[in-house]
Amino acid sequence: MKKLLLLLLLSASVIYSQNSTGTIKGRVVAADNSPLEGVNVFIPGTNYGSASDLRGFFQIKNIPFGVYDVEFSLIGYKKEIKEKIDLRQSAINITVILYEAAIETKQVIVSAGKYEQNKDDLSVSTTVLKPEIISQKNIHSFDDLLRYVPGVQMTMDQVSIRGSSGYSKGAGTRVLTAIDGVPFYSGDMGDIVWEMIPLQDIERVEIIKGPASSLYGSTAIGGVINIITKTASKNLFTNFKSYIGTYDKPSYDIWNWDDRFRTFYGLSLTHSNHYKNLGYTFSVRKFDDMSYRQNDYYKRYTAYTKLNYLFSDSSNLSLLANYLYSIRGNYLYWKDSRNALLPKEGEEKNKVKSNRLFLSLIYDKKFSDSFTAQLKSSYYRTKFDGIAIEFTTSTANLFRNELIGTFNFSDKLRLISGLEFSYTKVKSNIFKSPDYIGTGLYAQMEYNLTENLILNAGARYDYLKLDTLKGANAITPRAGLNYKLTNDLILRSSIGTGFRVPTPSEVFTSAGVGGGIDVIENPNLTYETSLSFETGLLYNYSKSLRLDAAFYQTEYNDFIEPNLTYTGDIQFINLPKARIQGLEAIIDWDFVPQMFKLNISYNYMWSRDIEREKEMKYRPRNVLYTNISYNHYPFEAGIDFRYWSKVEEIDDALVEPPLNYVKDGNRRVPVYVTDINAGFNFFIGSLPAKTFVSLKNIFNYNYVEFLGNIAPPRNITLSFELFY
């Protein structure tokens, strides 16, 4: 009997000892939910530890039951400690997100100057956006992202930086949008199709506020938006995203034209990985929006590929292909303010079909520590067919090549120079069928005069010839300085020139827009020039409070604007002189560090058509953006408020007798828009996932960004993302 008892006790002891250890396992991912390999995972004060594998998974076995802190660290990332993990079972699963240390130290890198610089070393105002904001705000198209950027104004789908543009139905742009530094605008209209920007593959967005013609040429007279795409994931990475939403009913019963809920949805699938030296990313997306207005629907399909081949540590080749097919209703103006969500009579079935293909090839070669070269080639084919009473069509093929050399003569002196050539052929029944040749040659030098003072200066020469028009020559110099008065107070100043050649659509458009109004060509249209000055400061009051302020002024000569002629037609003309002056202030305050952030930006802008002694059209004098965000893993939330003062000048001739083309079109108000969003990060098994809900225009405030076009009413979006 004693032997039996002893045996039972021994057995129990063995069973107990077998169950007294457990495993801590899980996954480590980055802020964008891509897996992190090689993360050091250990329990301080013990010998227990491990490292994450290719897909971010880790496990530490045979740990005695107990309560432990587990530390996660990886070079370049902020250390994370999971405290008081109570191990009382065979396995515990934990998941961790590591954030880049660069974000903490604010060492934000910007390459819009055609080489990588620290943002704090720049001589012009710059905003850098990180991709997290896209999920947080449930953004489906890049232009919606720009609506939250200080100093940037979206009028419908047209972007303006510090008042550089009014509204011209997409014809011409004064802001150069580039993907990885390769310009991305169409050959005929010079417009940007925001839906083609690969939101799912954005590493960061750099916004240069001020003319950059000295580096980028004609289109950059108002600034640059440079979208940097991600390098392909080192490990298998797939992202699935879907969203669905609906517009609320209109504020007034007489605006309610459809009893159904007007909905929108989208799907995207992105896959990224490496095979030996080849990195690849593939993505497909679909968007469908019924719209809150009649005949304002769209259906869009995009396909995106980025391939990167590493020949060696000093040379690599990137290929980016981006395709869009879209079909959409062509809503131009409301019928009148009593029928604010219906198009004008006769325009109920107008639609536009578009096909666009953008290809870019970038070859980087580092010849030595002091010399690097880059070749950028691109091809952009755009085609649209407008189906209305008049059939309109245009196909444009734009070829572009640029060779960039970066010379590092010493730690203090750097020279960036380049040569650019582009050719565009347009075939259209409304823009004629012109061809367009552009060449440019530029050089910019940066010199660290002292440890605290950086000087830069440069110039660009351009020759552009648009079909039968006389060729245009332009030299655009600029100079700037950045002076670090103390570690926390940085002064910057720059002066620069810009120029812009009219696009084929601005010169040659000859088409009816309805109501007996025609757009007519203006072969005498000449290029516009500008002289800009900016001075600003960056002040870090404390680690959690940061102020950026700037004064800016731009003088334009021969500014190109659409105008109603005395014959009652619309024609692009040169305004002799225009001037824009302004003040911009941005405050970033982490009022509860790591948890609550407040961002306030205010822009005062005074724009004048000097000849007519009037304000320039569609430029609000006061703009205020406010954001409060909360971030405490796994929860995220935010509230945004946007205010524009009432736009002082619009196209009066379109809304007043005799034409009265847009009835009640002079109805406009200040803009007050409030959006809220909330999100939750979680794991499905070991797969990171997130869900966000956003409510936009929560007070259902009725406003217009452009005459006769009511902006979206209150709408709600629910999104879901899965990473594996």
Next chain:
Amino acid sequence: MKKIILTVSIILLLLINGCDKGIEPADEITTPTGFKGKVTFSENWNNNIKRTHLVVFKKPINKDEDFFPPNLTFVIDSIPKGTSQFNYNSLENNYIESFSIGQGEYSYVVVAQSNSPELSLLRKDWVVIGVYCENGDQTKPKKLIIDAGKISENINIDVNFNNPPPQPPGGM
């Protein structure tokens, strides 16, 4: 505490501003808007005249381009040569279909003649022969005031070919 007050203040500011509904639909207007009256001619017509129109301008004419749209707001049908009295109504005698006149104040209403057979858009092709004015004083143009949903009546102009009014800038 200060942080909370600031946060609450900002949220309140958003709420207060957001309570306004913004753009509202215009009131429904069921009756037409316009003007009517008569043009009376004294003395003999010039045989070379090809066109005679009553025209409405938003603002006074200070330079050549003010003579045309968008300052030129409305054009009444061409008045037949030799007419001694012409009764018109803006709803029935709108010469340019794409033009419409609405509620507002219009500073300069005149009768003008042209020797051009087509509707010319050159200032030099036109001469003003009568002005809507105060007490017959053609040097003092009277404002045409139109209210929404109403027809302004008695917008009468007397034309004396032998006593033309002062000409606005430009012209022949």
